[in-house]
Amino acid sequence: MVYGGKPSTGCKNCRRRKIKCDEQRPACAQCTSTDRVCPGYAHLFDLVLRDQTEAVTQKAQRKRRREPASARGAATAAEQGKTAAQSSGQPPEGNLPPSSAIATTATSGFSLPRSFQEPPEQRAVNAFITNYVLIPRHPYSRRGYLDCLLPLYQNTRHDSLLSLATAAMALAIEGGSPSTEHYRQLSRSYFGKALLKTSKAIRDPIESVKDETLMAVLLLSFYERVLATSEATQISGVHDTGAVALVKHRGKENGKSELSARLLLAVDHCIQTASPFAKTSADLDSLRPTTFDNAASRLTSLSARLSDLMAFANPLLRNFKEFPSHDQLMGILDFATSVEAQVSSWPSFVPADWAWRPSHSFDSLPSHERKLYVYNRRVDIYHDIWVANIWNSYRSAMLMIQYLILQTLAFLNPDPISPLGHRIVTAILKVQEMCDDICGTVPFNLGTKTYGGASDKAETKYPDDGIHKPSSDYRKSAAGLGGWFLMEPLKTAAKAICLREGQQDWILRQIERIQRIYTIRKPIEAAVADMPSPSCPGGR
Numbered sequence: 001m002v003y004g005g006k007p008s009t010g011c012k013n014c015r016r017r018k019i020k021c022d023e024q025r026p027a028c029a030q031c032t033s034t035d036r037v038c039p040g041y042a043h044l045f046d047l048v049l050r051d052q053t054e055a056v057t058q059k060a061q062r063k064r065r066r067e068p069a070s071a072r073g074a075a076t077a078a079e080q081g082k083t084a085a086q087s088s089g090q091p092p093e094g095n096l097p098p099s100s101a102i103a104t105t106a107t108s109g110f111s112l113p114r115s116f117q118e119p120p121e122q123r124a125v126n127a128f129i130t131n132y133v134l135i136p137r138h139p140y141s142r143r144g145y146l147d148c149l150l151p152l153y154q155n156t157r158h159d160s161l162l163s164l165a166t167a168a169m170a171l172a173i174e175g176g177s178p179s180t181e182h183y184r185q186l187s188r189s190y191f192g193k194a195l196l197k198t199s200k201a202i203r204d205p206i207e208s209v210k211d212e213t214l215m216a217v218l219l220l221s222f223y224e225r226v227l228a229t230s231e232a233t234q235i236s237g238v239h240d241t242g243a244v245a246l247v248k249h250r251g252k253e254n255g256k257s258e259l260s261a262r263l264l265l266a267v268d269h270c271i272q273t274a275s276p277f278a279k280t281s282a283d284l285d286s287l288r289p290t291t292f293d294n295a296a297s298r299l300t301s302l303s304a305r306l307s308d309l310m311a312f313a314n315p316l317l318r319n320f321k322e323f324p325s326h327d328q329l330m331g332i333l334d335f336a337t338s339v340e341a342q343v344s345s346w347p348s349f350v351p352a353d354w355a356w357r358p359s360h361s362f363d364s365l366p367s368h369e370r371k372l373y374v375y376n377r378r379v380d381i382y383h384d385i386w387v388a389n390i391w392n393s394y395r396s397a398m399l400m401i402q403y404l405i406l407q408t409l410a411f412l413n414p415d416p417i418s419p420l421g422h423r424i425v426t427a428i429l430k431v432q433e434m435c436d437d438i439c440g441t442v443p444f445n446l447g448t449k450t451y452g453g454a455s456d457k458a459e460t461k462y463p464d465d466g467i468h469k470p471s472s473d474y475r476k477s478a479a480g481l482g483g484w485f486l487m488e489p490l491k492t493a494a495k496a497i498c499l500r501e502g503q504q505d506w507i508l509r510q511i512e513r514i515q516r517i518y519t520i521r522k523p524i525e526a527a528v529a530d531m532p533s534p535s536c537p538g539g540r
Helices: 012-017 029-033 044-048 053-066 069-087 120-133 146-153 161-174 182-201 211-231 238-250 258-274 282-287 295-317 326-344 367-373 385-412 419-440 442-446 472-494 503-517 524-528
Strands: none
Touching: 012 029, 120 146, 120 161, 120 182, 120 472, 146 161, 146 211, 146 258, 161 182, 161 211, 182 211, 211 258, 295 326, 295 385, 326 385, 367 442, 385 419, 385 442, 385 472, 419 442, 419 472, 419 503, 442 472, 442 503, 472 503
């Protein structure tokens, strides 16, 4: 991911002169005081979705200069072959096919000639659609943008913005296996092309309000997270901001269809996931639906209050220069109590078949092996991994609320036998309950998987209910998505300092296991440090 730093919002003169702009309108003070004509300010879209093609090209050129001469010669020969194929009328290898032609090539036990082999980008897109989009799931668990991808993708051109963004993301995900790491470099090429088309689309009055454009921006945001997580780089968040800007630009008139409404909820969920401590946009509040068609979208709406709470409380609790006053602390506590009541009401709205059930299928494993995959003999099974993920989103939200309550109470230092002292005990018990529930989903999401990549292997054991074996759809989705779904809940649980002995170490080992599976290079300490540390008044 090419991150050019936080964009400047000053006028063009101040940016060129590299001085601070006060951004007054219609002309800034710097230009007025020096008798210059203030040229105005860049459009919001220009700031959040800047054209990074030049930066991507420069990065590729630097890498090319570091390559051995033999490697450069091979690449040149391949490019010449591609040019020859184009001049002969044959489609060059590496071009995406029409998006409607999504099919897996059947080899039937023989090797295809090289000229007929499926190009890597088509193979990656086919695998992504098959393994992540077409997997059956509970209808009430739909809240992400991947549910909206196929209807839009099927009718788009092979060289469209949406096709390029999909290819970039699919290649990045498929490149998570050691045998396909070279896909990551190819994904950057498609990412650069998609950025160029994005820059054009958001300036077009017709293209900028299309669902395909908003979907493409969300996919680019997903791409950024995948590469940043895998390569331990910084997430710029420009595409999340760009998605919000597009939603505002589209307005209510362009968000009346069911597909558009789902994309809005997806943007809301992405913003909360990427920046849980940032205040939600008031402009999005007016665009959100007032009714909820499923339990997943209801949780997304309730969690928006949590972002507001964090944005209100963190500046006060993290101000090392000034101790928060008693009234400020009580204000935080009252706000947290209100949000807790709303979020804790969510389980009463979930369908009956979302209830998890205990499984004893791992009891047959040797004790030393079972402890690697199971904590405290807790193995829960769910309707599917999407339902388990939504439950973990609820648990993560509850944990963050309890952490904030404990941090606030640590400042207040109440008498242990007072009502506030009792609140400490209640929060600690809730933290333990939520962490136990998250740990109980680890066998369901990961099974005994330790190998790299998103593929499923027969030797991997997944829990069952004692009657039916795990379905192929469940195994496929768990192998591909299980670890990604677990990463954030486990990181949130790992910050708890009031757990029973050994539980935090077990959680950290599971995070390390996920990092090995998906070849994530970020050190475990850095991964957990992404979350603020809670306080546990009085110890345990």
